[in-house]
Amino acid sequence: MCRVRWLATALGRxxxxxxxxxxxxxxxxxxxxxxxxxxxxxxxxGFQMYSGYGDVTATWRDxxxxxxxxxxxxxxxxxxxxxxxxxxLPDDLCSRIPEAVAVQVRRTQPGTDQVRRVTx
Amino acid sequence: MLTALRVAxxxxxxxxxxxxxxxxxxxxxxxxxxxxxxxxxxxxxxxxWLPDAAAMPVLPWVAIMAIASVTLLLGLFPGPxxxxxxxxxxxxxxxxxxxxxxxxxxxVLLCAWYACARSDHAYAIGAGxxxxxxxxxxxWWPQLLVLATVSSCYVYAGLSKANEEFLTGDLxxxxxxDWVPAALVAWATxxxxxxxxxxxxxxxxxxxxxxxxxxxxxxxxxLLGSPLVFxxxxxxxxxxxPLALHRVELEDLQAEAAATQRSSAD
Numbered sequence: 001m002c003r004v005r006w007l008a009t010a011l012g013r014x015x016x017x018x019x020x021x022x023x024x025x026x027x028x029x030x031x032x033x034x035x036x037x038x039x040x041x042x043x044x045x046g047f048q049m050y051s052g053y054g055d056v057t058a059t060w061r062d063x064x065x066x067x068x069x070x071x072x073x074x075x076x077x078x079x080x081x082x083x084x085x086x087x088x089l090p091d092d093l094c095s096r097i098p099e100a101v102a103v104q105v106r107r108t109q110p111g112t113d114q115v116r117r118v119t120x
Numbered sequence: 121m122l123t124a125l126r127v128a129x130x131x132x133x134x135x136x137x138x139x140x141x142x143x144x145x146x147x148x149x150x151x152x153x154x155x156x157x158x159x160x161x162x163x164x165x166x167x168x169w170l171p172d173a174a175a176m177p178v179l180p181w182v183a184i185m186a187i188a189s190v191t192l193l194l195g196l197f198p199g200p201x202x203x204x205x206x207x208x209x210x211x212x213x214x215x216x217x218x219x220x221x222x223x224x225x226x227x228v229l230l231c232a233w234y235a236c237a238r239s240d241h242a243y244a245i246g247a248g249x250x251x252x253x254x255x256x257x258x259x260w261w262p263q264l265l266v267l268a269t270v271s272s273c274y275v276y277a278g279l280s281k282a283n284e285e286f287l288t289g290d291l292x293x294x295x296x297x298d299w300v301p302a303a304l305v306a307w308a309t310x311x312x313x314x315x316x317x318x319x320x321x322x323x324x325x326x327x328x329x330x331x332x333x334x335x336x337x338x339x340x341x342x343l344l345g346s347p348l349v350f351x352x353x354x355x356x357x358x359x360x361x362p363l364a365l366h367r368v369e370l371e372d373l374q375a376e377a378a379a380t381q382r383s384s385a386d
Contacts, residue, residue: 014121017123018121021122025264025265025268028229028265029268032276036279036280044222048222048276049222049277050277051277051281052290052291053285075161076161076218077161078218079218083164083217085164088162088164092162110285
């Protein structure tokens with residue numbers, strides 16, 4: 001406790017550069033905590049690496065009514081979990097799969113299961 | 121006081137070499153995604169007013185990152201080289217959601233701090249002349265930021281894994297050989313990562329934290345596939361290890377403050 005008091009006193013007497021440095025250190029140490037508590041999971045800029053949150057899958061239906069699974073590697077360079085692929089990917093897949101009459105993209109997250117279907 | 125403190129140049133120079141290697145690999149990984157986006161893959165722009173990733177000139181970007189990595193490795197113009205790597209990878213973060221990765225975010229932060237670290241006073245071409253020209257010491261404050269960044273990375277990587285989905289071991293199982301006890305590895309990973317992040321700060325625990333970190337990264341690279349990506353991540357984290365080993369202690373700060381007061385009194 002004595003050390004903490006000494007450091008606080010020393011910083012109080014320090015220059016504005018010292019206080020800026022302390023602010024940056026605190027932002028680095030506590031910023032990701034705020035993102036972890038308040039943000040979606042996973043969130044960016046919070047070092048939430050390989051934390052296992054969520055999955056993205058897509059299917060398309062042909063004119064005969066047969067369902068096909070989309071290999072996302074053929075269409076996305078990096079299908080990251082934190083991106084809401086249900087917003088734009090169904091329309092993109094419609095235009096990229098000429099045989100598709102309908103496309104569905106599902107994003108599974110903790111506590112949510114987002115699905116978007118579009119007719120092509 | 122904190123920003124005036126200067127320390128021996130060896131540890132940060134060693135960290136610079138490790139960072140250069142890690143940043144080069146992470147940039148290469150980004151170039152592979154950029155090439156795919158310029159091909160026929162779907163783009164996911166971060167903002168409409170920012171440049172489209174599919175239109176980004178890959179070759180000039182790769183050339184700049186490669187040159188900056190080599191010059192940083194050799195200790196030639198380490199400030200501009202690290203700044204170029206930070207800016208180049210920040211650009212990737214800005215243009216497309218698929219180019220984001222926590223590893224790239226780590227590169228941006230670490231390169232930004234290393235750009236200010238004067239890391240060319242050891243293990244660099246012309247290092248001896250630079251040391252002789254001044255007091256041979258380098259500023260400590262960028263090293264504090266490097267240590268805070270890597271510590272934070274470990275701690276929150278661990279905390280974010282403390283969830284039901286990760287702890288089932290399914291994610292580890294999907295990335296590792298069948299013989300790996302995935303659930304056990306998942307449960308062990310959480311306290312290990314937190315312990316490394318916290319342990320780097322204390323004199324009594326930093327050697328243990330570094331040993332645990334080396335074992336963790338060796339295990340990740342050996343078991344989880346994607347050796348390029350995980351080797352890059354290991355090198356980025358290792359760039360803070362020499363700084364943790366030779367970290368300035370509170371006693372050093374107190375001594376520095378006392379010396380400053382004495383010189384003021386004189």
